[in-house]
Amino acid sequence: MDNSTPTKRIAAIDLGTNSFHAVLVDIYPDGSFRTIDKLKEMVILAEKGMDNHLSEDAMQRGLDALKRIKFLCDSQQVEKILAFATSAIREAKNGGDFTQRMIDEVGIRARAIPGKMEAELIGYAIRHSIALDKEMVLMVDIGGGSVEFIVGNNEEFLYHNSLKLGVARMSAKFVKNDPITKKEIKTLKKHYEETLVEVAEVIKKHKVTTMIGSSGTMENIGAMVANRTSLTADMTLNELVFNASDFKSLYKEFIKLDRDERKNISELDEKRIDIINPGIVLVKYLLKKFNIDNIKISEAALRDGMILNFLKEERPKLELVANFPDPRKRSIFELLRKCNWPEAHSRHVAEMALKLFDEFRDELKLEESDRELLEYASLLHDIGYYISYRKHHKHALYIIRHSDLRGFTEDEIDIMANVARYHRRSTPDKRHTFYMKMDKALRKKVKKLSGILRVADGLDRSHYQNVQNLEIDNQKDKVNLYLTTMGDPELEIWGAERKSELFEKVTGKKLEIYAVNSSEVESTDPSKYKKAKAKPD
Numbered sequence: 001m002d003n004s005t006p007t008k009r010i011a012a013i014d015l016g017t018n019s020f021h022a023v024l025v026d027i028y029p030d031g032s033f034r035t036i037d038k039l040k041e042m043v044i045l046a047e048k049g050m051d052n053h054l055s056e057d058a059m060q061r062g063l064d065a066l067k068r069i070k071f072l073c074d075s076q077q078v079e080k081i082l083a084f085a086t087s088a089i090r091e092a093k094n095g096g097d098f099t100q101r102m103i104d105e106v107g108i109r110a111r112a113i114p115g116k117m118e119a120e121l122i123g124y125a126i127r128h129s130i131a132l133d134k135e136m137v138l139m140v141d142i143g144g145g146s147v148e149f150i151v152g153n154n155e156e157f158l159y160h161n162s163l164k165l166g167v168a169r170m171s172a173k174f175v176k177n178d179p180i181t182k183k184e185i186k187t188l189k190k191h192y193e194e195t196l197v198e199v200a201e202v203i204k205k206h207k208v209t210t211m212i213g214s215s216g217t218m219e220n221i222g223a224m225v226a227n228r229t230s231l232t233a234d235m236t237l238n239e240l241v242f243n244a245s246d247f248k249s250l251y252k253e254f255i256k257l258d259r260d261e262r263k264n265i266s267e268l269d270e271k272r273i274d275i276i277n278p279g280i281v282l283v284k285y286l287l288k289k290f291n292i293d294n295i296k297i298s299e300a301a302l303r304d305g306m307i308l309n310f311l312k313e314e315r316p317k318l319e320l321v322a323n324f325p326d327p328r329k330r331s332i333f334e335l336l337r338k339c340n341w342p343e344a345h346s347r348h349v350a351e352m353a354l355k356l357f358d359e360f361r362d363e364l365k366l367e368e369s370d371r372e373l374l375e376y377a378s379l380l381h382d383i384g385y386y387i388s389y390r391k392h393h394k395h396a397l398y399i400i401r402h403s404d405l406r407g408f409t410e411d412e413i414d415i416m417a418n419v420a421r422y423h424r425r426s427t428p429d430k431r432h433t434f435y436m437k438m439d440k441a442l443r444k445k446v447k448k449l450s451g452i453l454r455v456a457d458g459l460d461r462s463h464y465q466n467v468q469n470l471e472i473d474n475q476k477d478k479v480n481l482y483l484t485t486m487g488d489p490e491l492e493i494w495g496a497e498r499k500s501e502l503f504e505k506v507t508g509k510k511l512e513i514y515a516v517n518s519s520e521v522e523s524t525d526p527s528k529y530k531k532a533k534a535k536p537d
Helices: 056-075 087-091 095-106 115-129 167-174 182-195 197-205 216-228 244-254 259-263 277-289 302-314 327-338 343-360 368-380 392-401 410-421 440-458 490-498 501-507
Strands: 008-015 019-027 033-042 080-085 110-112 137-142 147-152 157-163 210-214 241-243 294-298 467-474 478-485 510-517
Touching: 008 056, 008 302, 019 056, 019 302, 033 056, 056 095, 080 095, 080 302, 087 095, 087 110, 087 490, 095 110, 095 490, 115 137, 115 147, 115 157, 115 210, 115 294, 115 302, 137 216, 137 277, 147 197, 157 197, 167 182, 167 277, 182 197, 182 277, 210 216, 210 277, 216 241, 216 244, 216 277, 216 294, 241 244, 244 277, 244 294, 327 368, 343 368, 343 440, 343 467, 368 410, 368 440, 392 410, 410 440, 440 490, 440 501, 478 490, 490 510, 501 510
Parallel strands: 008 080, 080 110, 137 210, 210 294, 478 510
Antiparallel strands: 008 019, 019 033, 137 147, 147 157, 241 294, 467 478
């Protein structure tokens, strides 16, 4: 294969709290990639702070920005768009509504990734763009809603996490005056002290003396420092290095400025003028607290990590199906491979669907053979993406029915196809031709299995396996689901509740969802869980 010819053109979009960043790259056969275009749109989703609700104006700004990004992608003939939603969208109760509007109004499907994964991807991006060695460094990405902290070197990450310390969030919570007051600075520092206990232990243990900053706030700081010193940063900020005293000199003057004075600084993004101060205070705190000597800027950030992650997943995988003696399983996995299935998501949904099935099998008068069909329908439910996102549930029905699956009867194929078809959008209806062609007993089975799959699919609405543990409390007139999640649970709750109607109908019970973040609790005792309703507003 000719390594000089790109095999694919993709776009990665980081949907941040302050800004949306898109990067378009060509992928080459040897696993390398080359940037062909970039676009940055300032959107300020958390205009009134992180109050767990996106306003209509904020959502419209985001959608307008995405339309411009989509136009660029289309004009550059991009084949695949990766879009990851971070802090503001991840936490908002109506974040699910916003991601649905992205699909309906723009044609871009975004995934809300857990904060810990965001930190890990940023770490990979920095490691890819900055020459690291065995020395442990502190990597910091200061966003609007969160700040990602990674401690690592060229071989490993000792620590990576996302903490809710972003500049938009901190500004709304702690900064009411302009210029910022000494009292507000003191309050901010106290908050940082309390929040960064875990990071502090790792940094002190490994005597970290270098900090690498990525993304907007740190790039703005780097550009301002470069302008004040003899450093050159006209072409790129990547690998720009300055020492702690250079930053402290900037800090001393900058922290006294009011809005009008900050507005005159050309290196400062216009929409960062009102929210940058907590970021400046955070950098000053980190330098002093951990005796950091040098600061380095990385232009690589989450979007670059998204591309690296895509490349890792795209590499030829181990042959999945060669050793399956069972023709049923073998033909299912051959079809999954052909359709480039979203493996992690589909396996996770299948696991949760089977857990629900096992709880309700007797109650719903289902058989053991139905369990296998539900498992395969769950694994197959998103293969319609192979044709297009739009109506992918209907595409799944068509593909399953026409793929010559071995070892299955026609009734079994029809059950799997219809259950996969009803994982989203409408529920079984007399107007649906393929559904009505089935016998009444089979239609009942489809309703029951679809009701289970819809809830399971909703519980991985982010497609990033946020639900680490699912506990089912099946009572006489209601069902309580207890979720332990890796990150904010709102999107998964929204997804499951939005799809719960058929489940409630076939079980005759009300579904209630309770959730807890795994970082907040050590046991799965249901009494520890908080009621966490997330009906869209």
